[in-house]
Amino acid sequence: MVLVGRTGGGKSTAGNTILGEEVFKSKCSARSVTQKCEKREGNVSGRPVAVIDTPGLFDTKRSADAVEEEIMKCLPLSALGPRAFLLVIQLGRMTKEVKETVERLQEVFGEEAVKHTILLFTHGDELEDQTIEEFIEDTDEDFQQLVEKFGNRYHVFNNKNMSDRTQVTKLLEKIDRMVTANKNIQVKDAPTGLLSNRSQCNTLRMVLVGRTGNGKSASGNTILGREAFLSTADADSVTKRCEQREGTVAGRHVELVDMPGLYDTKRPLEEIREVIAISIILSAPGPHAFLLVIQVGRFTEEERRAVEIIKEIFGKDAAKYTVVLFTHADKLNNQKIETFVGKNKELRELVEKCGGRYHTFNNNKNKRDRTQVTELLEKIESMVKENGGSCYTNEMYQKAEEEIRREQERILRETEEEERKKKEEKKLKIEEEMKQREKELEEKMKREQEKERKRMEEELKKEREAMKKRVHEEQQKREEERKKREKELEEKMKSVKEEERKRMEEELKREREAMKKRVREEQQKREEERRRRAQSNSCRIT
Known part of the structure; x- marks a missing residue:
């Protein structure tokens, strides 16, 4: 879906609300915060959703043409065309703003864009208790119309x-109903507003494409016979954006689109692809010829890659509308271009892929010598006749984009399958490694346990x-100690x-002495007794 509307209407904030995260820069400003188309993707209610934010219409600091050209980039950003335009309007900025915005929308994307548009009102909190239906009923008749x-x-x-x-899921449901009512038809065609001021009769439209520094801009100047494009010798691409110039050449109205050089040394490939896709819109309803500019003597590896990029961007059908344009023809040194290509x-294979169509330019040659230009136009007109007078259309680009998308989806599926297998292999490897580590850990634990047991x-033995x-x-x-005690005891x-023994001997001695003393005393006592009796007997005798 593509968000369009005036500056300050809340487009970026609405995009953030849809995707549920802050993916777009958003702030209150009189100047458009979004300076170029930005695409963000996400998953909303289980489905992939791509939202493209565009610069604000009526940007106060940019010209209407610059804003319009930038908004057109939303078409190549959505390979098959957007399913829905969300015309973002802030509640309170009503009838006049909506009328002007609708007019600009139709100018940029055509009358049919209205069928693919839903009005998205922001600042819904200002309704308070009023429903949006009641609010619309209260507006004037013009707005209701x-x-x-x-x-x-x-x-x-x-927001x-x-x-x-x-509020997001209900919006998606309304978009689904609108897409069903439109029979799934998406906005694919080149904007009709871009064709209104162009004369399509007797007009030859060409797109200059090639590697940086090969002389695309100089070749454009040679074709138009004037310095229409800036051209200098520089390693960086001089042409930073798609530029369209017109002129009359040999009685024919010619439109040239100069594109940024492939392999621009300062720009990412995706940005170059996006800008190159704009060339299809700028050359609406489509270029009659792609001029693949190659410098003589400079068909390098990068040059071969440039050809692959053209095929990737514009698809295989682009070869039917391609002429190889060799610049710096003076470096051939009188050698025929056929001989140079054949070597x-x-x-040679590249030229054959382009139907054998090639031409040489000497951009340093006298500008008044127009033979090299008229011969180129004759070859282009011959190629146009071979193509039934048709040009490389936006539908072909959409088809190429669809093929690229399908190829990318196929590659993505293969990559996802490969990633899945890698994840499974990685999972199995991790599981095997886990088992191996568990086994090693178990063995290590057993060894540790055995070592611990032995230790x-x-x-324990120690x-x-x-x-x-x-x-x-x-x-x-x-x-x-026992022996010592026994000895001590002994x-x-x-x-x-x-x-x-001594005590007993002493006692015995004392007893003996005492006994002797008692014996003596007894003896003395008996002696005295004997004496007394003797005396007594003597007395009696006496």
């Missing part, structure tokens, strides 16, 4: 509430031996016995 002109197809967004995804196999057994040693030492110590016993 405009809404009817768009088949009463409208929707309202509250401040991006979390409310129902190089790859160059513990060794420590502890047992140490304990045994300690027990033995303790036993020895106790034995020594010595003590001897000492005690000796003392006891």
Whole structure:
């Protein structure tokens, strides 16, 4: 879908709301924040959605032609053409703005664009409790007629509430109904507004394409007989964007489109592809001839790649409308171009792919010598007759884009399948590695456990031996202490016995002495008793 509308209407914010994330730069400004067509993709409600944001119509700092040319780039950005235009209008900017915007929309994309358009009102929060239907009923008759002109197809967004995804899903449902009503026909054709000021009768349209520095712009100047395109010797592409110039050559109206050089040293390939696609629109309804500009003596690897890029961009049918234009013909040094081409196999194959059509230019030659130009026109007119008077149309470009898209989808499927297989192989490899690591870890744990067991057994053995040693030492110590105590006890016993013996001897001695003393005393007592009795007896006798 393509977002169109005035500057400040909320196109970029609406794109962010649709995709559910901040993918487009958005801010409040009188000048268009979006300076060129931008394409963003995402998944919305389980389906892939591509949104193209365009510069604001009536940009306060850019010319209408510049804005219109940039907006036209949305066509090549959507390979088969957009399914829907979303004409973004801010609530409060009503009838006059919508009328002007609709007129510009039809100028750029043609009358049929209205059938593919839905009015998208932003700032829905300003409705408060009022429905959009009630709001439209309260507007003037002119605005209601405009809404009817768009088949009463409208929707309202509250961009401040991006979390409310129902407003997005309802919009997609309305787009689906519109696409079904249009029988799935998409906006493909070149804008009719671009053709209004062009005379299509007796007009020969050509597109200059080739590698940077090969002399495309200089060749365009030679054909038109004036300095219409900027041309300098530079490694960088002088032509930064598609440029269209017109003139009368040999009584015929000629339109030339000069394109940025292939392999521009400062521009990415995708950007070159996008700009080159605009050449089809600028040469609407389509070019009669592609002039593939190649410098004599400069058919390099990059040159071969340039040819492949042309085929990738414009498709195989482009070869039927292509003439190889060799520049710097003075470098041939009187050698015929046929001989020069015949010597190089790859160059010869290239010319054969282009139906054997080729021509030489000496852009440094006297500009008044127009024979080289008229001969080129004759070859182009002959090719046009062979093509039934037709030109390379936008439909052919769309077909080429569709083929490219299908090829890309095929490659994507193959890549996804390859990625899936790689992921499965990686998963199996990881699982195998995990199993291997688990096995290694298990074995390592077993080794560690066995090592730990042996270490513990060794420590236990050492502890047992140490304990045994300690027990033995303790036993020895106790034995020594026992013997020491026994010895001490024995010595003590001897000492005690000796003392006891001495005591007993001393007691015995004392007892003996006491006994002797008692015996003596007894003897003395008996003696005294005997004496007393003797005395007593003496007395009695007396």
